Amino acid sequence: MNPQRKGxxxxxSERLVxxxxxxxxVSYGFFHAELDSSKPPREALAEAMARPMPSYSAWxxxxxxxxxxxxxxxxxxxxxxxxxxxxxxxxxxASAATILSExxxxxxxxxxxxxxxxxxxxxxxxxxxxxxxxxxYRAPRELVWVFASLLLLVAFHAELTGxxxxxxxxxxxxGVRALEVVQTIPLYGGLVSFLSGTEGAVISELTLxxxxxxxxxxxxxxxxxxxxxxxxxxxxxGLDPSKVRASASDDGVTFRQHVVNLAILLTVLVAAxxxxxxxxxxxxxxxxxxxxxxxxxxxxxxxLAPFGFFEITASWLPRWLxxxxxxxxxxxxxxxxxxxxxxERRGGRLLLMVLAGVAVAVWLxxxxxxxxxx
Amino acid sequence: xxxxxxxDPPESAPDRRRLLTWLxxxxxxxxxxxxxxxxTSFLKPPRSQRSLTQRVIELGPLExxxxxxxxxVRHGRDPVFVVRTDESTFVGLSGVCTHLRCVLTWDEDVSxxxxxxxxxxxxxxxxxxxxxxxxxxxxxxxxxxxxxxxxHL
Amino acid sequence: xxxxxxxxxxxxWLLLLAPGAAAADEACVLCHPAERxxxxxxxxxSEGVGCTGCHGGDPAxxxxxxxxxxxxxxxxxxxxxxxxxAACHADLEQMRPxxxxxDQYAMYQTSQHGLSVAGGxxxxxxxxxxxxxxxxxxxxxxxxxxxxxxxGATCGRCHGDRSLMERYGHDHELVERYESSVHGRAVAAGNxxxxxxxxxxxxxxxxxxxxxxVGKVCGTCHVQARVAFLAGPHGTGLAAANLPECExxxxxxxxxxxxxxxxGSLCAECHxxxxxxxxxxxxxxxxxxxxxxxxxxxxxxxxxxxxxPLDVEDHLARLGEARTxxxxxxxxxxxxxxxxxxxxxxxxxxxxxxxxHELYSELDRTNAHIGLAIFWFYVLMTLVIxxxxxxxxxxxxxxx
Ligand code: FES
Numbered sequence: 044m045n046p047q048r049k050g051x052x053x054x055x056s057e058r059l060v061x062x063x064x065x066x067x068x069v070s071y072g073f074f075h076a077e078l079d080s081s082k083p084p085r086e087a088l089a090e091a092m093a094r095p096m097p098s099y100s101a102w103x104x105x106x107x108x109x110x111x112x113x114x115x116x117x118x119x120x121x122x123x124x125x126x127x128x129x130x131x132x133x134x135x136x137a138s139a140a141t142i143l144s145e146x147x148x149x150x151x152x153x154x155x156x157x158x159x160x161x162x163x164x165x166x167x168x169x170x171x172x173x174x175x176x177x178x179x180y181r182a183p184r185e186l187v188w189v190f191a192s193l194l195l196l197v198a199f200h201a202e203l204t205g206x207x208x209x210x211x212x213x214x215x216x217x218g219v220r221a222l223e224v225v226q227t228i229p230l231y232g233g234l235v236s237f238l239s240g241t242e243g244a245v246i247s248e249l250t251l252x253x254x255x256x257x258x259x260x261x262x263x264x265x266x267x268x269x270x271x272x273x274x275x276x277x278x279x280x281g282l283d284p285s286k287v288r289a290s291a292s293d294d295g296v297t298f299r300q301h302v303v304n305l306a307i308l309l310t311v312l313v314a315a316x317x318x319x320x321x322x323x324x325x326x327x328x329x330x331x332x333x334x335x336x337x338x339x340x341x342x343x344x345x346x347l348a349p350f351g352f353f354e355i356t357a358s359w360l361p362r363w364l365x366x367x368x369x370x371x372x373x374x375x376x377x378x379x380x381x382x383x384x385x386x387e388r389r390g391g392r393l394l395l396m397v398l399a400g401v402a403v404a405v406w407l408x409x410x411x412x413x414x415x416x417x
Numbered sequence: 418x419x420x421x422x423x424x425d426p427p428e429s430a431p432d433r434r435r436l437l438t439w440l441x442x443x444x445x446x447x448x449x450x451x452x453x454x455x456x457t458s459f460l461k462p463p464r465s466q467r468s469l470t471q472r473v474i475e476l477g478p479l480e481x482x483x484x485x486x487x488x489x490v491r492h493g494r495d496p497v498f499v500v501r502t503d504e505s506t507f508v509g510l511s512g513v514c515t516h517l518r519c520v521l522t523w524d525e526d527v528s529x530x531x532x533x534x535x536x537x538x539x540x541x542x543x544x545x546x547x548x549x550x551x552x553x554x555x556x557x558x559x560x561x562x563x564x565x566x567x568x569h570l
Numbered sequence: 571x572x573x574x575x576x577x578x579x580x581x582x583w584l585l586l587l588a589p590g591a592a593a594a595d596e597a598c599v600l601c602h603p604a605e606r607x608x609x610x611x612x613x614x615x616s617e618g619v620g621c622t623g624c625h626g627g628d629p630a631x632x633x634x635x636x637x638x639x640x641x642x643x644x645x646x647x648x649x650x651x652x653x654x655x656a657a658c659h660a661d662l663e664q665m666r667p668x669x670x671x672x673d674q675y676a677m678y679q680t681s682q683h684g685l686s687v688a689g690g691x692x693x694x695x696x697x698x699x700x701x702x703x704x705x706x707x708x709x710x711x712x713x714x715x716x717x718x719x720x721x722g723a724t725c726g727r728c729h730g731d732r733s734l735m736e737r738y739g740h741d742h743e744l745v746e747r748y749e750s751s752v753h754g755r756a757v758a759a760g761n762x763x764x765x766x767x768x769x770x771x772x773x774x775x776x777x778x779x780x781x782x783x784v785g786k787v788c789g790t791c792h793v794q795a796r797v798a799f800l801a802g803p804h805g806t807g808l809a810a811a812n813l814p815e816c817e818x819x820x821x822x823x824x825x826x827x828x829x830x831x832x833x834g835s836l837c838a839e840c841h842x843x844x845x846x847x848x849x850x851x852x853x854x855x856x857x858x859x860x861x862x863x864x865x866x867x868x869x870x871x872x873x874x875x876x877x878x879p880l881d882v883e884d885h886l887a888r889l890g891e892a893r894t895x896x897x898x899x900x901x902x903x904x905x906x907x908x909x910x911x912x913x914x915x916x917x918x919x920x921x922x923x924x925x926x927h928e929l930y931s932e933l934d935r936t937n938a939h940i941g942l943a944i945f946w947f948y949v950l951m952t953l954v955i956x957x958x959x960x961x962x963x964x965x966x967x968x969x970x
Contacts, residue, residue, distance in 0.1 A: 123459055144881045145463035148455050303960045307953060314949040321935075321942045326877040441955045448952070494886040519894040534897040536793040549791060551761035 056084040071267075072099065072111050072274045073305065074298065092299045097281065099301065104282055105308060106170045110194075111270060112305075112312055113163040118263060120156040128208065130255035132248050135210035136330035143327050154320030160202050162316065164345070167195040175379070175399060183280045185380035190273035192377045197265050199345050204258035206343060210251065213340050215331035218246055218254075220342035224349045227366035341414065348406045351413030476559075476566040482507075487523035487530075490568055498523060498530060499559055499568055500541060509557030509568055510543050516550040530554070597629050597637055598622075608704035613711075617668075624654055649687050651696040652678055677775035684775075693734065700724055718757060721766040722749050747824035765791065784822070785815030792816075795904045802905035830858045830900070847906075854903055854911050861896050861915040864922035865889060871929045880932050885925045892921035 055061060062080040069077065079087045099108050127146055129138040142149040171191055174180060180188035207218040222241060226232035236242070238257075240249035296304075342350045349369050356365045375382070387395050474492055476499060482488060487500040489512055496512035498521065510530060512521050519534035529546065530539040537548030544553045558569040598621045599606040609615055614623065622629050627642035645651055656675035658664050665672050678684040678697075686694035700716050701709070709716040715724040726745035728734055735742035748754045748767065756764035770787045771778060779787045789796030799805050799815060808815055819828065819836055828836065837851035869889055872882045895918035902910045 123456070126460060140879050141463065144879050147458040147461065147463070149459065149463075151455075152459060297963070300960060300963050303956055303963065307956045307960070310949055310952050310956065314946065317945060318942065321938050324878075327879045328877055441959075444951060445955065447948070491884065491887050493883050494890065496887060496890075513890065517897055518890065519897050520891050534794070534894060534901060535791075545763060548793075549763055551756070551763050 050085060052084045052088070062087075069278075070271050070274060072108055072270070072277075074301075092297065092302075094298050096296060096298055096301060097283075103170075103173050106166050106173065107274070107277070108305065109308060109312060110163060110166050110170065112309055113159050113166065114263075114266060114270070116159045116312070116316065117156060117163065120152050120159065121259060121263075123152050124156060125259060128255075130208070130252050132210065132251055132331075135208060135251060136327075139209040139211075139327055150324065151317075151320060154324050155316045157325050158316050158319040158323075160205060162312075162319075164195075164198055164202060167191070167198050171195055178284050179282060180380035181284065181384060182380075184276070184282075184284075186276045187273065187280065187282070188380045189377055190269050190276060192379070194266065194269045194273060196373070196377070197262060197269060201258060201262040201266065202345075203343055204254040204262065207246070207251065207254050208258065209327060210331050211328040212331050212337045213328050215246060216337045216340035217342055220340060220350065221346050222246065224342060224346050224353065227353065227362045228370050229363055229366050231370060232366060344410070347413035348409035349413075351409040351411070351416060354416045355409070355412065472570050474568045474570065476568055479561060479564050479566060482566060485525065485528065487525070489523070492568075492570065496520060497557055497568060497570070499566070500528075502528075502541060505561070507559035507561065507566060508541050509559040510539070510541070511555040511557070513554075514550055515545075515552040515554065516548070597632055598627075600632070601634070605704050612702070612704060612706045613708050614706055619658075623658075648692050648696050648698075649690065651698055652684070652687060655697045674774040677773070680777070681772070681775045682777050693728075693737075695728060699728070718762060718766045719760075721768065722754060722757070725767045744823045751823060751825040752827050753825060784817055788816045794901045798902050798910075799904040802907055804904070804906050830855055830862070833858075833903070850906060850908055853908050854906075857908070857911050857915045858896065858899050858903070861892075861899065861918040861922070864919045864926075865892050865896065868892075868922040868925040868929075871926055871933075875929050875933055878933070880929070882929070885929065888921055888925060892918040892925075895921075 052061070060080075061084050062078040065074070065078050068074050074091075078084070078091055082090065097104075099105065124142060127138055127142045127149070129135060139153075143153055144150070171188075174188055174191055203218070203221055207214050222235070222239075225235050226241075239253045240247060341347060352369065353362065353365055360368075383395055386398075474490065476482070476488065476490065482499070482501045484501050484503055487498050490497045490499055498510045498512045500508045500510070500523070502508055512530070513519070514521055514532040514534065514537055516532065516537050517534060519532050521530040521532050521539070524531045524538075528541060532538065532548065532550065535549050537550040538546045539550070539554050540546050542553070543556050545551075560567045560569065602621070606621070609621065614620075620629070621627075625643060625645065626640065628637050628640050631637040643650065643654065645654060652675060659670070660672050660675040662672050679688065683695040687696060698706075701707075702715055707714040711717060712719065714720065722745055729740065730742055730745045732742040745767075749758070753765050757766055768776065769791075785796060785799070796815075804815070808818065818840070820826070833855035834848060834852040837848045841847040868885075872885050872889065875885070876882045895914045899911050899914045899918070902914060
């Protein structure tokens with residue numbers, strides 16, 4: 044490091060507020076250190092690089108970073124796919140087929156995009172689970188939980204809107220099944236119908252276009268925003284449940300080490316996605332025939348439980364009431380920090396754990412049931 | 418992306434160390450190369466002439482299709498016959514018999530499409546003139562523009 | 571028909587009912603309203619042929635007796651019907667504007683129906699049995715009994731009537747059998763090109779084709795099959811033995827397409843079980859069977875590849891071509907000889923094999939797996955480098 048020599052970094056910093064750009068990266072968890080803007084950039088960077096910080100690349104904290112990396116992969120591969128995809132009922136399936144069979148690496152990009160989404164959902168769900176078990180929802184970490192759970196819900200939406208886009212028979216009908224579930228939820232169902240231009244559970248030309256817009260523009264923006272807020276909260280309060288504030292020192296990782304860890308994480312994730320994509324490729328079934336119901340199509344796996352719930356209660360619970368139960372359950376999930384504490388205080392930790400265990404068991408049972416009836 | 422840019426070579430065997438460092442850097446930069454290759458080849462449009470969405474097929478220059486001759490065009494699963502009936506008229510007809518889906522042949526002597534399976538025959542309007550086919554052939558529009566022939570599917 | 575004088579109220583109602591009644595017939599309608607209504611729908615009505623056109627009489631007269639005088643014929647005696655129709659329909663002058671043939675009557679007279687009627691048989695079919703009585707429509711009208719779609723039922727009215735047919739010693743189940751046949755079902759499915767009764771038996775000159783002529787009748791449509799048939803040993807052999815051509819294997823009326831699988835067993839019905847002829851049948855069956863199996867396999871593979879998805883348009887087009895060869899082979903079979911069948915089925919098979927070969931190599935994922943192995947080697951190397959660097963960083967910062 045030679046302070047006299049003026050490098051390209053100095054050249055840039057005379058023309059750009061580099062610290063601003065750096066803090067953008069900080070916001071998404073890639074870095075966890077602020078740059079000292081009073082120093083020359085090279086020096087500030089070197090100082091930041093050597094600064095100790097909590098290790099976000101150690102299990103289980105690494106999940107957050109992995110999620111961000113995966114979202115990055117999804118945005119990148121998704122961006123590539125938009126170069127060929129055409130969101131019209133006539134063109135959707137054909138363009139998907141073109142991507143898969145004719146475009147160089149088209150199948151590869153598609154597979155990575157698909158598996159990235161599945162992995163992302165799994166990681167986000169795992170994260171919420173670990174937050175619950177390690178009680179990362181108690182004050183002052185309420186918002187950490189709320190944003191993490193909202194992120195999971197938004198990711199489900201992104202997956203759902205994405206799965207319809209190839210306009211295959213299975214995609215179409217699994218989308219219809221999903222809408223059937225969503226539309227029974229009071230208020231929210233109406234909102235979804237309104238926004239996606241669906242009447243009943245009929246998926247029209249308009250729906251495809253709107254799902255596309257949601258999938259490629261609005262939901263990614265929502266996810267990035269939530270991550271920003273989520274990480275911002277983490278930077279303030281930290282993830283260590285035994286402490287009240289984030290502390291930088293004790294993990295003993297310098298920032299430079301963290302960057303290497305990040306590179307390792309990226310390599311591992313990309314390797315996993317590529318392997319999944321090559322060994323378990325997703326085919327492209329025949330195009331959608333909106334007038335011929337395809338038998339045996341399930342709603343997406345994360346909606347199987349609500350689907351099973353509706354089927355079970357169909358005979359004795361009005362549909363809107365069943366929808367209300369679903370809405371209440373989802374709300375309770377997002378708002379765990381605001382009721383779990385008082386429950387714990389009254390009935391002890393055990394009660395909460397039992398409650399959560401029952402919830403998970405019911406979910407699994409309903410999913411199983413939903414698989415059968417669908 | 419994260420080249421080990423500031424590895425300090427230890428005192429022992431500095432040359433070997435430097436060589437290794439450079440090797441490692443070169444190795445890691447292959448990622449970037451592969452990445453760039455992937456993206457550029459992805460973005461290069463596939464030059465397939467038979468994209469599924471393609472609804473207009475170029476058949477080549479006018480001169481390539483003599484009057485009174487038929488040409489079998491393969492696009493999709495069913496072939497199409499394009500016949501030039503006179504200087505300016507082209508006819509496009511499905512090449513699949515409406516009886517049992519045999520592929521038709523062009524009978525130049527009588528200017529008709531004949532089915533080799535049960536002697537079905539179709540005239541140039543696609544009508545059944547002989548044999549068991551129950552329905553006329555589907556017709557397709559053929560257009561000429563700037564000296565080239567195009568088939569609309 | 572009793573003689574009544576219609577009440578004025580009834581008269582008005584009738585006139586309203588048949589507003590288009592030709593003025594000349596206005597008196598007939600007073601007593602014969604139902605017939606008038608039917609006749610109004612006929613093609614005759616639209617050409618201005620009224621009651622008197624067939625029945626004669628005096629339409630202007632309101633007096634019952636007077637009206638039925640002057641060349642009146644009731645036509646209650648059916649045997650008089652053909653002649654009455656022929657009065658116009660065999661007249662070239664009158665039929666010319668309609669471009670209708672005038673030989674139907676002559677042909678009818680040669681038919682079994684015509685001969686019986688001429689012999690005084692009242693039950694044999696006359697014109698009106700097939701064309702309708704008062705509501706005669708053009709044969710291409712969907713409601714005409716002579717329309718191809720209705721013809722089975724029309725002929726069946728008599729030929730499916732057991733007691734009637736027994737009198738003549740005829741089989742009364744022929745129509746039923748026809749309707750179950752490939753032809754009958756095609757007609758029922760709306761194929762206007764499929765044959766009805768009259769395509770084999772003749773229209774007005776309806777007569778069963780002679781035993782020796784059945785093959786010719788079939789050959790009018792099944793040209794290719796007949797050409798092959800005549801060229802083969804069956805063509806000469808069956809003729810020499812005075813056996814029917816097509817019927818021997820396909821039967822009559824209840825004509826069903828034969829399955830490829832029937833080939834060997836069918837031969838054994840006439841030939842010795844281990845004769846050379848049966849061997850030919852078995853060989854031909856094996857050839858066609860092998861070809862279609864090959865194509866089935868190719869098609870399955872194509873469908874599989876389509877889901878991947880690979881571009882299989884071309885494969886499907888070639889598959890269609892190969893299927894054409896198999897269908898062709900099923901026609902060539904009539905020459906009961908192995909070589910021509912072998913030739914076309916070989917083409918079909920080689921196309922099928924080619925398609926499978928190509929698709930197998932495209933579906934083969936070995937290349938992808940080799941690529942994956944290289945990729946993993948690269949990943950592992952990268953991880954080694956990164957971990958090495960990390961360790962050195964840890965050492966440099968003095969911890970762990
Ligand atoms: S398939 Fe063409 S005539 Fe039978």
